[in-house]
Amino acid sequence: MLISARAASRIFEEETGLVRQQSRRVLLSGLAGQGTRAGGSLLYDEALVRSLARWPEADHAEVLAQCPGGPLVVRLGRGDERAAPVETLAGAGQIIRSQVRARIEEHGSVPLVATVCGYPVRLAELTGLAVLPGASASGSHWAQQRVAVEFREPSEESSRWTRQVTERRLVTGPGPAWLLLGSQPYAGTRRTA
Incomplete structure (x- = not known):
């Protein structure tokens, strides 16, 4: 049966606690299928x-x-729900870039999980990243930097980590658009208020 986006948002709120704006972003990601337009409404299965x-x-x-x-x-972020191929990203500061580069050198790659409100929309293995030419390298403009991301599809060896996030929500607390899970104090398990 088809239901309205509003009714779908109520289901998300009851099951996960996501507010309407968040559930709309999840719906726009396509994880629940593409919505069917009917007049001024968007309907979902x-x-x-x-x-x-x-x-x-x-x-x-x-x-x-x-x-x-x-x-x-x-x-x-908002408007990026359908941007699952994360080839360039903004807002990666020097500290996170340094941490990721170090982990790539140590392990060969870093698992990358792109999420919309905790729902994974893209899994990959990050193999490199660099600030794009013309992007400001000064600390005062780090939020405007565009970072080129090199990645590959997860391999057979990576199935052990992909199983941990496939069809599961990777809920994180508030923080930046990029975060290396386990390295920042606010990146731990979400606490219930």
Whole structure:
């Protein structure tokens, strides 16, 4: 049965606690299928919405146990819901770039999980990153920097970490668009208020 985006948002709120604006972003990502336009409404398959809303939270300890050095979580912002191929990203400061480069040198790659409100929309293995030419390298303009990301599809060897986040929500607390799970104090498991 098809339901309105408003009804789908209520399901997400009941099952996950996501507010309407967040659930709309998840719906726009296409994880619950493409919406069907009917007049001024967007309709979604109720079974797909309910299935998506029931995804359990990934256990951060299990994810970290399977990802040497921790995965890089990229929280896609408003308007980026459909931008699952994360080839360039803004806002990666010098500290996160240095941490990621060090982990790539140590492990050969870093698991990358692009999420929309905790829902993974892209899994990859990050193999390199660099500030694009013309991007400001001064500390006062770090938020405007564009970073080129080199990645490959997850390999057979990476299936142990992909299983930890496939059809699970990788819920993180507030923080920057880029975060290396396990390295920042605010990147731990979400606490219930």
